Amino acid sequence: MNFHVMTLFPEMIRNGLEESITGRAMNKNIISLNTVNIRDFSQDKHLHVDDYPYGGGAGMVMQPGPIYRAFESIKAQTGKEKLRLVYLTPQGSVFNQSMAKDFAKEEDLVFLCGHYEGVDERILEMIVTDYVSIGDYVLTGGELPAMVMIDAISRMVPGVLSNDVSAEFESFSDNLLEYPQYTRPEEFMGNKVPDVLLSGHHANIDKWRREQSLLRTRKWRPDLLEKAELTKKDIEFLDKNPIS
Ligand code: 6GU
Secondary structure, three states: OEEEEEEOOHHHHHHHHOOHHHHHHHHOOOOEEEEEEHHHHOOOOOOOOEEOOOOOOOOOEEOHHHHHHHHHHHHHHHOOOOOEEEEEEEEEEEOOHHHHHHHOOOOEEEEEEOOOOEEOHHHHHHHOOEEEEOOOOOOOOOHHHHHHHHHHHHOOOOOOOOHHHHHHHHHHOOOOOOOOOOOOOOEEOOEEOOHHHHOOOHHHHHHHHHHHHHHHHHHHOHHHHHHOOOOHHHHHHHHHOOOO
């Protein structure tokens, strides 16, 4: 899968994604990251890419020309006339795991990172296919949201995660929070690892983990529990264990 990011801060995007799992996926050529500096497409002698808003008001607005030409360069590079293009904006639909899965089906995906007070509406109407936010708070620009999305989408691309992690994820992408994890030492500052995890009894361990997932989802994300597919056993367990 090829990610293309139109941004004024290409270094920020590259530095963030070259680490860890996304970095390894790039080295293995499972994903690629093409950062396009919008400023390279300025035709202004001072390389300006923004100007004052018509009608007045605070801040600056990104001009349509440089973004248009940056996108044309991506179309030429991919040889594709139609590309899915995500504009990162707090006004968009809130990103979630099912959107990550859906975007991961694309061979090429383009992101437009806005800055300043916004982007000229005309270029958005011309090229944007998806308006996406990452949550209800205001960030300085679209770079961090693009990185968040690329990380989450990459994990849904075949070969990026190990088969083990991938299979585990499948079984837990069911609207329940993860169970707690423990590693050595068996006792840390007087606190012991739950006995069941040391028992070697896999059925009991699975049961305990399922129950822990149910308890923490009910406690911390009751909104998720409503969407989760619960078995009769799950419901019985929750009924027998009132909220602590
Ligand atoms: Cl996508 N952009 C900005 N600037 N702020 C945000 C956001 C996006 N999502 C949440 N806050």
